[in-house]
Amino acid sequence: MSLRTAYFTMEIGLQSDIPTFAGGLGMLAADLMRSAADMGVQAACMTLCWQYGYLHQELKADGTQTYQDISWKPTQHLKKRSERVTIRLEGRDITIGVWQKDILGERSTVPVFFLDTNLEENLPQDREITRNLYGGDGAMRIRQEAVLGIGGVRMLRALGYADIGTFHMNEGHAAFLTLELLRERNWHDEDVKRSCAFTTHTPVKAGHDVFGYELAYRIMGDLLPWHIRRIAGQEALSMTQLALSLSRYTCGVSRIHGAVSRAMFPGHSIDAITNGVHAVTWASPEIVAVLDSYCAGWKQDPSVLTHKCRDIPDRDMWEAHEAGKHRLISAVNKRTGSHLSPDCLTIGSARRVVSYKRPELLYTNLKRLTEVGRGKLQIIHAGNAHPSDAFGQDVIRRMIERSHELRDAVSIVYLPNYNPDLAKLLVQGVDVWLNTPMRLHEASGTSGMKACVNGTLNLSTLDGWWAEAYEMDPEAGWRIGPLASALDDNDTRIVDAEDLYTQLQYEVIPEYHYPDRERWIRRMKRSVGLVGYFSTHRCIREYVERAWPETCEAAPLAACADGAKCSVEMP
16 A cells, blocks of 8 residues: 555544543644545554553642543544554564554545554563653653654554655654664665655754663664764754654744744754644534635635635624633533633633743732733633643642632633643633743644634734734734843743733723624634634645645645635735
């Protein structure tokens, strides 16, 4: 069998009850594969079958975060395949099995393959390799990434895929696949390079996997080629450096992130393909119905939303949003015993809790927030901190403490166990999506795009995707602070916090509470219009054109409703 693109990713977020994801990286992988299936691109996805996923978060009343393993049974969601391959690590053979789940799209089917070492023929310590996503120490990470990269290539061969045009690495976790390709191709770097593409997602050096060579040789032995230091770094084995060295095409995930990546890794050509979302997946049923009525062909070609969304009657737009909002408020009140009101301006903010995302920015000045929001504002938070991240856990605890301090002025709820189902509930129901990352630290961000699909307005610092979106249409939301800042982190936080309060006080709150809401609804429709560009359909087209050139000669891509090729030009 031939396959034009094999997409390798450490995580994928297909659905909440298949917990093989941690955050945006996995959500993006799933959305890209959905669009590939919709557009008829011959692709397959390779990932790992995490026995216990990432984590199940529970929150105590005081904000203390606890964790439990996520219990799920692959047999209930995936099809078990009979194929087996082996990989030799630490001097012993480890058997790898595989599961399959098909993504059924408008034009084709994209199989997702889940590699599994939890097999009876393996030793107990080897069965643990696919136990927890991002669990364990550096040695475990090497084992996991070797299974994904080297084991993944071998499994594709065992599955019958002899002809693969492009091996695409979604982050550096998959870079060991290049070593297996080197072995297949008699150690010819250029032959491997012609077959590989790489997307980097991390603008922070600490987020790139680096392993000492002593540890790497102890685990991988002869799997490491003689010239590994030349292609992966002289002092230590950098997975990003390995991917960069052996890829014909590399990109970041927004224009800003592309520039940041070029500065981080000088000497490498790094393009930018800004992320998107699979609009149909994240839109509420009511929004889908409205878009079906007034934006014909949007499911096949999301770019039609850029202009056609303006034709949606105000009443229909507002009623669709209100349905999602009532559903959210009802669910939150039931889960938490809160008394949120569907008539109150509701801000949502949900993401992985890490320092650069500055989740506490809104609470920099409690007196100011009280003055601005008393009786006019309610806030819903969600997000997980990694079990080893003491800072993130402290942030959640402090945010919950502040919700208690402010309860007489502003209603604040923190929802536990953030997952795709909860994400859908939030982006479909809140009025405003708040995002406050430190500039040059948010590679792209996709949660705000999912909010856009539902007419939710973004209020964000100008980083990642929002810098591009705000430039396209400043009426689709609001910005916090300038495009870039020469201030230090502390001063930037103070300036941004004050601008956030000012935007809320003089722009967001008055506009929402204005009697006829005409201007607000106009913004909502323009927000939906942004998805005309920020969709994974556009991403896939750009990948096909730049990163997967062989795919251009495959089956024709999805057409619009009238049969014309999809247009994804910048609005």
